[in-house]
Amino acid sequence: SETASRTDRTIDLAVIPGDGIGPEVVAQGLKVLTAVLPQDVKLETREYDLGAKRWHATGETLTDEELERLKAHNAILLGAVGDPGVPSGVLERGLLLKLRFAFDHFVNLRPSKLFPNVTSPLAGRPEIDFVVVREGTEGPYVGNGGTIRKGTPHEVANEVSVNTAFGVERVVRDAYARAQARPRKKLTLVHKNNVLVHAGHLWKDTFDRVGREFPEVTTDYLHVDAATIFLTTDPARFDVIVTDNLFGDIITDLAAAVSGGIGLAASGNINPTREFPSMFEPVHGSAPDIAGTGKADPTATVLSVALLLRHLGYEDEADRIDAAVTADLTERGAGAARSTDEIGDALAARVSG
Amino acid sequence: SETASRTDRTIDLAVIPGDGIGPEVVAQGLKVLTAVLPQDVKLETREYDLGAKRWHATGETLTDEELERLKAHNAILLGAVGDPGVPSGVLERGLLLKLRFAFDHFVNLRPSKLFPNVTSPLAGRPEIDFVVVREGTEGPYVGNGGTIRKGTPHEVANEVSVNTAFGVERVVRDAYARAQARPRKKLTLVHKNNVLVHAGHLWKDTFDRVGREFPEVTTDYLHVDAATIFLTTDPARFDVIVTDNLFGDIITDLAAAVSGGIGLAASGNINPTREFPSMFEPVHGSAPDIAGTGKADPTATVLSVALLLRHLGYEDEADRIDAAVTADLTERGAGAARSTDEIGDALAARVSG
Ligand SMILES: CC(C)[C@H](C(=O)O)[C@@H](O)C(=O)O
Numbered sequence: 001s002e003t004a005s006r007t008d009r010t011i012d013l014a015v016i017p018g019d020g021i022g023p024e025v026v027a028q029g030l031k032v033l034t035a036v037l038p039q040d041v042k043l044e045t046r047e048y049d050l051g052a053k054r055w056h057a058t059g060e061t062l063t064d065e066e067l068e069r070l071k072a073h074n075a076i077l078l079g080a081v082g083d084p085g086v087p088s089g090v091l092e093r094g095l096l097l098k099l100r101f102a103f104d105h106f107v108n109l110r111p112s113k114l115f116p117n118v119t120s121p122l123a124g125r126p127e128i129d130f131v132v133v134r135e136g137t138e139g140p141y142v143g144n145g146g147t148i149r150k151g152t153p154h155e156v157a158n159e160v161s162v163n164t165a166f167g168v169e170r171v172v173r174d175a176y177a178r179a180q181a182r183p184r185k186k187l188t189l190v191h192k193n194n195v196l197v198h199a200g201h202l203w204k205d206t207f208d209r210v211g212r213e214f215p216e217v218t219t220d221y222l223h224v225d226a227a228t229i230f231l232t233t234d235p236a237r238f239d240v241i242v243t244d245n246l247f248g249d250i251i252t253d254l255a256a257a258v259s260g261g262i263g264l265a266a267s268g269n270i271n272p273t274r275e276f277p278s279m280f281e282p283v284h285g286s287a288p289d290i291a292g293t294g295k296a297d298p299t300a301t302v303l304s305v306a307l308l309l310r311h312l313g314y315e316d317e318a319d320r321i322d323a324a325v326t327a328d329l330t331e332r333g334a335g336a337a338r339s340t341d342e343i344g345d346a347l348a349a350r351v352s353g
Numbered sequence: 354s355e356t357a358s359r360t361d362r363t364i365d366l367a368v369i370p371g372d373g374i375g376p377e378v379v380a381q382g383l384k385v386l387t388a389v390l391p392q393d394v395k396l397e398t399r400e401y402d403l404g405a406k407r408w409h410a411t412g413e414t415l416t417d418e419e420l421e422r423l424k425a426h427n428a429i430l431l432g433a434v435g436d437p438g439v440p441s442g443v444l445e446r447g448l449l450l451k452l453r454f455a456f457d458h459f460v461n462l463r464p465s466k467l468f469p470n471v472t473s474p475l476a477g478r479p480e481i482d483f484v485v486v487r488e489g490t491e492g493p494y495v496g497n498g499g500t501i502r503k504g505t506p507h508e509v510a511n512e513v514s515v516n517t518a519f520g521v522e523r524v525v526r527d528a529y530a531r532a533q534a535r536p537r538k539k540l541t542l543v544h545k546n547n548v549l550v551h552a553g554h555l556w557k558d559t560f561d562r563v564g565r566e567f568p569e570v571t572t573d574y575l576h577v578d579a580a581t582i583f584l585t586t587d588p589a590r591f592d593v594i595v596t597d598n599l600f601g602d603i604i605t606d607l608a609a610a611v612s613g614g615i616g617l618a619a620s621g622n623i624n625p626t627r628e629f630p631s632m633f634e635p636v637h638g639s640a641p642d643i644a645g646t647g648k649a650d651p652t653a654t655v656l657s658v659a660l661l662l663r664h665l666g667y668e669d670e671a672d673r674i675d676a677a678v679t680a681d682l683t684e685r686g687a688g689a690a691r692s693t694d695e696i697g698d699a700l701a702a703r704v705s706g
């Protein structure tokens with residue numbers, strides 16, 4: 001389903017380096033991307049100056065013109081945006097979520113894997129190799145809601161989670177297809193249908209109904225609270241997880257933590273219909289405290305480039321990046337910590353080798 | 354603030370043993386309660402037959418008469434309710450949440466502590482000793498919302514999170530007071546104010562404003578996704594956490610997991626105004642798979658009894674239970690696993706000794 005037309009052999013990529021360590025890790029992602037692509041594939045990139053710096057300078061988060069121009073690219077690579085000077089919500093609503101919603105990124109794909117030599121906070125190094133399919137365009141993220149009597153003792157602030165049959169079914173179907181394509185063929189729905197009964201009923205009902213079309217896939221349901229327990233005590237039980245936008249936000253950070261930290265967590269905001277460009281980004285933020293020190297680990301961005309390639313149909317190239325990361329982590333000794341650039345160089349050398 | 358009037362020296366306790374292991378752990382909780390109370394305190398208990406068995410037999414979850422009768426008690430001790438035959442949501446909405454809402458249990462208190470000799474899934478046994486103050490009467494738990502076009506491809510299911518200045522302020526104030534009373538005096542607000550901007554603004558604004566009345570308390574804010582990372586990688590950073598109903602549900606299960614499992618996690622659904630009885634229960638469920646085997650660990654229920662005593666003003670007795678649990682876990686050898694009853698006996702012996 002993700003095999004794109006490769007007729008023209010050009011990747012027209014929008015690049016949003018962003019703030020803090022964003023530009024540093026994106027540079028390494030592009031280095032590895034350039035190294036892995038066959039000679040006959042032309043890579044065109046165009047940089048977009050978006051994020052905190054831009055907002056401080058102009059007050060703009062993303063103009064309609066920029067949104068329109070971004071639409072024409074094959075995909076978007078984003079580093080990280082934000083700094084402590086931007087009020088909470090401004091870049092989230094005005095840029096990140098705006099892109100996810102405008103480009104209908106209904107599959108937010110977040111793989112978790114415990115790589116060799118990576119330190120997990122969990123005792124005994126469990127096997128961790130699962131992927132979360134987080135819904136990306138609905139739920140409590142829609143921005144529905146509001147406040148009355150703001151700032152008074154009678155303030156009421158509401159947030160509305162909106163869930164549609166259309167929106168739930170397409171992401172559940174995508175998750176089943178991904179589970180079907182994996183060796184273990186297991187899919188877990190995570191929700192809280194004992195309390196959020198309306199949304200929960202829609203999710204569970206859709207999950208059960210679509211499941212009848214995938215008889216080979218083993219299914220399982222967990223409340224989100226119980227899911228956090230199993231992610232900590234038995235992450236090996238998970239293969240593919242499908243869940244709503246907010247629960248997905250929460251459990252993927254936890255998943256990243258137990259598999260060694262967000263320095264390695266990649267993500268794709270995917271529009272599987274290809275009507276709009278998909279966007280790939282590391283899960284980590286802009287980490288202003290280490291920006292410019294060369295300490296940022298670009299691996300999450302490089303793994304996000306692999307997701308990007310897979311989405312565009314470059315399966316072999318994506319496999320080579322994944323293998324390079326595994327080899328790199330396996331073979332690194334107890335030597336000195338490597339800089340952002342050195343890790344990028346090492347990965348680029350491996351994929352072109 | 355929790356020092357009750359002890360003039361009449363009677364505890365009139367409602368007991369809801371419930372289903373599965375519920376009655377087994379409640380029996381031990383009552384055993385320890387009886388053992389710890391001074392001779393001049395009269396303990397009166399009345400059992401309420403509520404839960405899955407009752408629902409299967411009568412179709413009732415909680416009648417208005419029962420609710421009225423429960424209201425007259427000093428406190429409620431609940432074991433666990435539910436079995437796989439009850440549709441999801443029936444006992445939650447009809448019994449557990451009904452009690453929390455009817456009795457205005459706006460402070461859902463959930464301490465987490467890594468006791469001696471308890472196995473944490475985290476490597477290196479971090480120091481864990483914090484308490485979550487979870488809001489209990491608002492947020493996405495209010496049951497607001499609904500479905501249109503149910504069962505059709507055009508279904509829309511909404512869930513509304515309702516947050517009021519009144520509701521947020523009283524729980525935030527309670528959390529500050531608890532932080533103020535602890536040696537570290539640190540309070541962390543957990544929310545997601547970069548996405549849930551309406552509710553997030555109310556929470557953060559209230560948190561900052563009330564904080565000015567507690568200048569000794571150090572404060573901190575974390576998004577809920579980031580909080581799951583720190584709960585796994587650095588739980589020692591937490592002292593008191595205040596958060597909304599749903600985030601509290603999620604992070605307290607995670608907190609229980611990292612501190613050795615829900616077999617030890619106690620909770621109080623507290624109405625600090627004492628207008629209505631507060632309810633104390635282990636965080637774990639009815640575990641039908643081990644019911645009747647003597648394998649259930651009653652410690653979470655016994656620790657919930659300590660919370661109950663503290664709420665009723667029996668601080669010394671509560672301290673003795675906490676100390677007994679610590680001593681019991683410290684001194685238990687690598688011997689054979691103990692039964693539910695044996696653990697209850699051991700704890701009862703310690704508190705009366
Ligand atoms: C920055 C924020 C809007 C975002 C989210 O909540 O989705 C982030 O936490 C993520 O997971 O990508």
Ligand SMILES: CC(C)[C@H](C(=O)O)[C@@H](O)C(=O)O
Pocket residue numbers: 194195225445449450602636
């Ligand atoms: C059973 C359920 C309604 C409840 C909740 O979600 O609050 C439980 O998970 C808890 O944490 O006490």
